[in-house]
Amino acid sequence: LEQINSVSEVRLFPSQLRLISKYRSFLSLNFLESREIVPSGAETDHRELSSILGRIYFNNNSFAAYTDACLQTAEKFQMLRSLINRRNESRVEENLVEGSVILSDAVYELICRHFASRDDWPALERTLTWLREDGIPPTFNICMASLECLGGLLHRSINGKPFPKSLSHKLSTENRLIHSYVEEKAIETIALAKNYGINVYEGLLRYPCQKQSLRKILTVLFFVTPDREPSLSFHTTQLATSRTRKTLEITTRVSSVLDKTPLSPTNIFSDVFPNSRAMVEAFKEQLGLEIVGQVPILPVLPIFEEMLKEAPEIAKTSSRSSNQLSSPHSLAELRKSLEAEQNTHWRRQLTEAFEATLQRLKVAHAHGKITAYPFLKILPTKSYVDLMIQAVNTIVTDTALQHVSRSLFLLRLGERVETACVVWRKQNAGILDEMAKSYKIYAEMFSSSTRKVEHFREMWLRALQVNAESSASLDQEWPKWNSHILLTVGHELYRILYDNLTFNINALRSRGASKLQRQEANVLFEVSSDTPGEARYEIRVHPTLLKWYNASDRFTPLTFSPTELPMLCPPLPWVNTNHAGYLVSSNNATRFIRKTNFFPGGDAAVNDDLDFDISTIPLVFDSLNALAACAWKVNKPILDAILRVARGGGDKNLSIPETKSLFPIPPKKFDSTLTREERIAAYRQAHNIRKLHDETRSLWATELYRLSIANHYRDKVFWFPHSMDFRGRVYPCPPHFHHMGELLPDADQLVGLFFCNADRFRVMALRMQICLDIFQGESSTANLTEKGIDTYLDSFSFPKGSDVARGLIVFAKGLPLGERGLRWLKIHLANLTGNVKR
Secondary structure (H helix, E strand, C coil), rough: CCCHCCCCHHHCCCCHHHHHHHHHHHHHHHHHHHHHCCEEEEEEEEHHHHHHHHHHHHHHHHHHHHHHHHHHCCCCCHHHHHHHHHHHCCCCHHHHHCCCCCCCHHHHHHHHHHHCCCHHHHHHHHHHHHHHHCCCCCCCHHHHHHHHHHHHHHHHHHHHCCHHHHHHHCCCHHHHHHHHHHHHHHHHHHHHHHHCCCCCCCCHHHCCCCHHHHHHHHHHHHCCCCCCCCCCCCCCCCCCCCCHHHHHHHHHHHHHHHCCCCCEEEEHHCCCCCCCHHHHHHHHHHHHHHHHEEEEEEECCCCHHHHHCHHHHHHHHHHCCCCCCCCCHHHHHHHHHHHHHHHHHHHHHHHHHHHHHHHHHHHHHHHHCCCEEEEEHCHHHHHHHHHHHHHHHHHHHHHHHHCCEEHHHHHHHHHHHHHHHHHHHHHCCHHHHHHHHHHHHHHHHHHCCEEECCHHHHCCCCCCHHHCCCCCCCCCCCCCCCHHHHHHHHHHHHHHHHHCEEHCCCCCCCCHHHHHHEEEEEEEEEECCCCCCCCCEEECCCHHHHHHHHHHHCCCEEEECCCCCEEEECCEEECCCCCCCCCCCCCCHHEEECCCCCCCCCCCHHHHHHCCCCHHHHHHHHHHHHHCCCCEEHHHHHHHHHHHHCCCCCCCHHEEECCCCCCCCCCCHHHHHHHHHHHHHHHHHHHHHHHHHHHHHHHHHHHHHHHHHHHCCCCEEEECCCCCCCCCCEEEECCCCCCCCCCCCHCCCCCCCCHHHHHHHHHHHHHHHHHHHHHHHCCCCCCCCHHHHHHHHHHHHCCCCCCCHHEEEECCCCCCCCHHHHHHHHHHHHHHHHHCCC
16 A cells, blocks of 8 residues: 555556555455555555556456456356455455456446346345445446336336345335335435536436336436436536547647538438448348458459469479369269268267366356356357358468467457357347338438548437437447457357367368268367477468368458448448447457457456546547548459469569569578588578568558458448557558558558548548547647648648558448549659659
8 A cells, every 4th residue: 555655646647546446445444554654755665556556447447357257157146156255355465466456447337237227226235235345436437327226126116026035025015115215215326426526417328228218317317306307418427537638739730620520411422322221231231241240352363372383483493282172073072071070960069078178167266266168158159160160261271371370369359259159249239220220310310421520439329329228228338348358258169179170181082081980080280380489389280180171262351350341331420439431340440449469468458448538539430430431442453463463473562472583492401412502502592592582472462451351342332340459540440452552650541531632531631630639649730720720731741551451452432532632643743753742
C-alpha cells in the first residue's frame, strides 16, 4: 500500500489507474494494519507492485472470459465456487503476491446481468455485497442490471407469474408487499448510483440489453419516479476531466471552423445500389459469408514450386514426374476416397478424442482451474470437429505457400473457435435478426438521393433507436478472449489433431489399394525451424497425404476468413470503439485502433489505447466512416494484364515476383576436391540463391492471394472497412487486397477521394488530419482559420506505395474531378515520378 500511495497518477495509464484505485480500497478494507500507513517521501521501488498488478490484470482478464463461458454452458455454480475461493484466498497476506484478487468490472457485470435476466434479486444482491466488501465501485451496467432485475419482479407480479424460489421464502406473494419491496430496493439502487456519479436516467441504450430488458428498466424507473422521463440515447453528458479538457479545447476551435463549411445535400453514394432492397440483399450475402466463417476462392496462379518448373535454368536440371495421375476417372476416385477418409475415419477419430479431452479437462475444471473446458462446450461437438478438419485443410494449403509456425497456428485456431462461438451465440440470442432490421432502415437512408442525415454515424444510431425498446443490443459486451485463452483453446484442439488424427498411407499405392491392408500414419508432425538463431517449431503434413491432396485436386480452393476480404455491402459505421465494419466477424485489424500480433502477452498495453472518452473524437469516427462508405470495383483490363505477366514468369520491373530468372538451389554438400576459397564462394552462392528463392516464394504467395481475391471480386462491387493504428494512420482492414499497398499513411488514402469530389472530401480529409493530429498529441492545427484550410491541405504529400495494388481497383461510381481536381491529379502524377514532392 505504501508503494501504491507513492505512485504519481500522471505516470499511469487509465487501466492502471482504475486497477490501483480498486486495489487500494481492497487492501484498506480487508487488512486493518494497512489503514494506518502514511505515504513517505522517500524513493520507493515499484517493481514488486508492478509485478503484482500485472498478475492481477492477467488473472482478471482471463477470469472474465472464463465467467462468460461458464454462464453460457450451465457451469454457473462451478464458476461461483471458483470466485468465492479466489476471494477467500486473496484475503490471506501470503497470497497477495499471487494476484488472485478479482477486481474486474466485467466479471461482476456478467454475473449481475445473468441474475437480472432470471429476475433473481437475492443472488444479485449478494453480488452487490461482494462489491462492497472488496471495495469495488458499481458501474453503469451493474446499476442497470439491478434495475432490470427489479423491473422483472414487477412484470412477474403484473402478469401473475411465480417469483424465483430464492425470493419466495423471504416475502409474501401479495402484490402490495412485492411492490413496496421493489420500490425500496429501487430507491436504494438509484441512490447508490448517484453516490458514484452514475445517472441511470441518461444513456440507457448504452446498456447491453437482452430482449425486454429495456422495458423492465423503464417499468421500475417510472414506478419509482413517474415524473421523470429517462433519455433513450447512446450517450451521456460527461464532465470534462484533466485528461479530456485539452482535447475538447482543440476540437471545439477546429469544429467551429469546419462546421461552417457547406455540405452538398446530394448523396454521392446513392447510385451504387438501384434501391435499398438491393443493399439489403448485399447485406444478406455478406452475413451468410460471415456466418460460415470461411470463403473458398479459386487460385489464379500456380503455386511457387509449379512455377519453378517453368524457369529455363531449373527446367534443364529437373525431370518431369512420370507417375502423375492424368485419368479423370482416377482423379474422381482419389477425390472420393479422400472425402470418405475425412467424413468417416477422421470425424470418428476426432469426435472420440474430443469427448475424451472434455472428460480430462472436466476434472481440472472441477478443482477450480481455468481450463479450456467451458470454452469447448459452447458449440456442439460437430462444430469443433468441423473446425479441426478445416484447420488441417488450411495447413495443407499453407504448407504449399509458406511455413506454418506452431505458435501462430495455435493462436489462429483459437481465434477461429472464438469467432464461431460469437456467431453461434448471436444467432441463438436473435441478435442477427435485430441487426437485419436495423440495417434495412440504414439502407433506406444510405441509398436515398438526398442527404437526410449528415454523417453515417448518425444514420446508424437512428436505425438502432427504432426498435431499441423491445430488441436486444447488437453489442452484448462479451469479454474478448485474451492471448492466453486463445492459445489454451488452440493447444487443446491441436493436441487432438497431433496425437489422434491418422490416415491410410496405402491409399495412393495403386489402383488396387483397396485390397491392401489399411496402414495408419499420423497426419501432422513437427520440425524445428531452419532459420539460424530461431527456436521455433513448424507444422508439416505427411508427404503422402500432401500427394493425395495434390492428386485429388484438393489444393484448388484457397480459404480466407471474411475479415481478410472486402465486404459486399457498406460496412457498419463507427459509433463507438467497440465494433464496426464487418457484421459479426472481428480480429486484431478490425479494432478501432488495430492490435499487432507481435506481443501476444501484451493485452494490458494494447487495451489502454481504447480507453478514452469517445465524445471527444466524433470527427475521427465520421472520417473513417466516409472512407469505408466509398464503393470500389476491380479494374478488369489491368487485372488481365497482370495475370498474363505473372503466368509468364513475372517481371520484377513491374513489381511482379519473377520466377523465370531463378536458378536451381545447389546441393548442401560440395565437391571435396574444391579449394577452401572455392568452397566459400560456392557456399555464398548457394546461400544467396536460397535466400532469393525464399524471398520470391513469399512475394509470390502475396501476389497469389491478391490476384486470386481480385479475380473473385471481378464482377462485384465491394467496400473496405477501415481502422487506425496507434499513430493515427488509417488502413483498410483486409490485409491482402486493398487500394493502399504496404505501409502507406492516411493522406495517400484520401487522394482518390479528392479526385472524386473535391469540396466534400477536402473538408473530410482536413477533419481526419486534424483529429489524428489531436489524437497523437500534436496541436499544430489548433489555430487554423478558414483562410488556412487550403494551405494546410496543400501541404499533404502522397508517398508512393504498391502500384500493382492500387491499379487493380477503381471507384465503383465515377464523379467529376471538381474545380481543383485536375491540379491535384497533376500533383499526384508528379509525385509518382519520384523527382519532385509537393
